Amino acid sequence: MSFAPTVHVVASARTSLLAGLEQRLGRHARVQHHAGLPSAKAVHSADIVVIDLDDGPDSPDARVLLPLLTRLEVWLVAGERSVSPSWLDAVRWPGVQLIHCDGAERASGFDGVAAALQRRIEGPTGPEIAALVLAREPGLAEVAPLVRVVCERAWEIRHPRQLAAALGTRLPALKRSLTALGFARVEHFITYVRWVAFEQILAVHRLRAPLASRLAGVTDLSNLRRQLDRARRGSSRALRRLKAGAA
Numbered sequence: 001m002s003f004a005p006t007v008h009v010v011a012s013a014r015t016s017l018l019a020g021l022e023q024r025l026g027r028h029a030r031v032q033h034h035a036g037l038p039s040a041k042a043v044h045s046a047d048i049v050v051i052d053l054d055d056g057p058d059s060p061d062a063r064v065l066l067p068l069l070t071r072l073e074v075w076l077v078a079g080e081r082s083v084s085p086s087w088l089d090a091v092r093w094p095g096v097q098l099i100h101c102d103g104a105e106r107a108s109g110f111d112g113v114a115a116a117l118q119r120r121i122e123g124p125t126g127p128e129i130a131a132l133v134l135a136r137e138p139g140l141a142e143v144a145p146l147v148r149v150v151c152e153r154a155w156e157i158r159h160p161r162q163l164a165a166a167l168g169t170r171l172p173a174l175k176r177s178l179t180a181l182g183f184a185r186v187e188h189f190i191t192y193v194r195w196v197a198f199e200q201i202l203a204v205h206r207l208r209a210p211l212a213s214r215l216a217g218v219t220d221l222s223n224l225r226r227q228l229d230r231a232r233r234g235s236s237r238a239l240r241r242l243k244a245g246a247a
Contacts, residue, residue, distance in 0.1 A: 006030040008038050011052040020109035028121050040067035046210030047072050054079035059086050069093045077101055123215045124205055126152030132200035133193055139242040150193045154217025160186035182238030188231035195228050
């Protein structure tokens, strides 16, 4: 199962921002309330911190804020109050964005903020990720159905037999089709598709590595790199062919 991030809402009370996010994001993420900035130890690198500047801390504690800025995404929601210089300084960090919400948006339960967060958390769909992989690796077009299954069912397809079953074929037939492309093992193909998917999500959608990993079905990025090294050695013919086709 893919990792579900937590949206940490920082406000002085249970405002309509918290209620709106709980209603909209309940199926996609956990929503947790904080009266003040959470410590870096209380958040995961795939989490998002949302701070209501009209109902949150006026001047952030830099000792608490800096570790958050360097580790995960921070969304600052501004309203009627002027934004303090300390918060404006924080906006300069690449993982921080400032969103302005007028009175009507706040009265509606911050629906625009919730919708934007939902799109961010969900990221590109499986078919969209498969299209990114095939665009980067046109040499995989003849096995496009395999690419699509790996991308669209990233957390279900972990082993060759699962891939064969998802395609409605037998494992020997699957092996033959990939051997013809130069892949010595089905695992090498799955690893390579997953790695390209991860890279494309990072490059095209500019998501952080934890979210890109979740969308690509990556449980352990270091382990994926080791698997990729084995694939490069064991299925070098396939990778050379793909590289030549892309040149």
